[in-house]
Amino acid sequence: MKIGQVSKKTDLPVQTIRYYETQNLIKSAGRTEGNFRVYDSKVIDQLEFIKHCRHLDLSLSDIKRINELRDNPNAVCEEVNELINDQVKMVKIKMKELRHLKTQLEALTDSCSNNQKVGDCGIIKSLQECDC
Amino acid sequence: MKIGQVSKKTDLPVQTIRYYETQNLIKSAGRTEGNFRVYDSKVIDQLEFIKHCRHLDLSLSDIKRINELRDNPNAVCEEVNELINDQVKMVKIKMKELRHLKTQLEALTDSCSNNQKVGDCGIIKSLQECDC
DNA sequence: TTTAATATCTATAGCCACTATAGAGTCAAG
DNA sequence: CTTGACTCTATAGTGGCTATAGATATTAAA
Ligand SMILES: [Zn+2]
Ligand SMILES: [Zn+2]
Ligand SMILES: [Zn+2]
Ligand SMILES: [Zn+2]
Numbered sequence: 001m002k003i004g005q006v007s008k009k010t011d012l013p014v015q016t017i018r019y020y021e022t023q024n025l026i027k028s029a030g031r032t033e034g035n036f037r038v039y040d041s042k043v044i045d046q047l048e049f050i051k052h053c054r055h056l057d058l059s060l061s062d063i064k065r066i067n068e069l070r071d072n073p074n075a076v077c078e079e080v081n082e083l084i085n086d087q088v089k090m091v092k093i094k095m096k097e098l099r100h101l102k103t104q105l106e107a108l109t110d111s112c113s114n115n116q117k118v119g120d121c122g123i124i125k126s127l128q129e130c131d132c
Numbered sequence: 133m134k135i136g137q138v139s140k141k142t143d144l145p146v147q148t149i150r151y152y153e154t155q156n157l158i159k160s161a162g163r164t165e166g167n168f169r170v171y172d173s174k175v176i177d178q179l180e181f182i183k184h185c186r187h188l189d190l191s192l193s194d195i196k197r198i199n200e201l202r203d204n205p206n207a208v209c210e211e212v213n214e215l216i217n218d219q220v221k222m223v224k225i226k227m228k229e230l231r232h233l234k235t236q237l238e239a240l241t242d243s244c245s246n247n248q249k250v251g252d253c254g255i256i257k258s259l260q261e262c263d264c
Numbered sequence: 265t266t267t268a269a270t271a272t273c274t275a276t277a278g279c280c281a282c283t284a285t286a287g288a289g290t291c292a293a294g
Numbered sequence: 295c296t297t298g299a300c301t302c303t304a305t306a307g308t309g310g311c312t313a314t315a316g317a318t319a320t321t322a323a324a
Binding site: 091104116120123 | 181220234255
Binding site for chain 4: 134135136146166168169
């Protein structure tokens, strides 16, 4: 299989697959005589795994770590657990920040009737005076 | 006032102030004979304005646009309004994504009892099989 | 068989909003 | 006069890609 076909099967851009190779998330592929990358079907699973991890917004270095752990199936999975728990924490923090942001932004929209002059616009005024 | 003092008053890193200058968010400052930037107190307000906009996660180009609009106090403020509304939309989208993420991550943590072997860990299995 | 289209290759730059570093110059206090 | 704090420019790094240029390889049609 060449990279274009891998790309179609995984729905990942060709560039991204090559990028993952440079980052050692997948092994360097073999090459044809003409220097084209050749893959066997295993890589599809590996890339799908990476994709799912990215869906969860895990960083590439986290994913690399998880892959390393997968290579030691007898190790205790505590570290995997911690990674996911940390991710949950991060998501919670981000959600909190976004809730705060939303409150502030909606207060801003309330302070403008949309047909004022810029000089009188409540949004602009609030941005000047905001004490956060 | 030199840049260090501006930095202290605004609590923005010196680098950031210089960066904002390169991005034309603030005008190029005057210079001393020794080529040090000199500011008058106006810049404090400008930087505070930028800071508050950044608190709302507005992009630097949005902020630049808002600054341009502020220079035309007689224009209608519709565009300011749109910028903020777009920002609210973005925040809502991100919140939705994060809620989805949180659900998935918490389902993952539930699928692992933390003391399994990596080979049996429900988290790893879920990441392999996930069909999202 | 020639040619044209498509696929692949590497290397490099761009995105965003900074942050960090190196190496040189400026200035004030002791 | 030296020390130290401050400032200057230029450059590279962050993360996770994405886009481009220019070269080479392969495939398909004419
Ligand atoms: Zn998935
Ligand atoms: Zn308004
Ligand atoms: Zn603020
Ligand atoms: Zn587990």
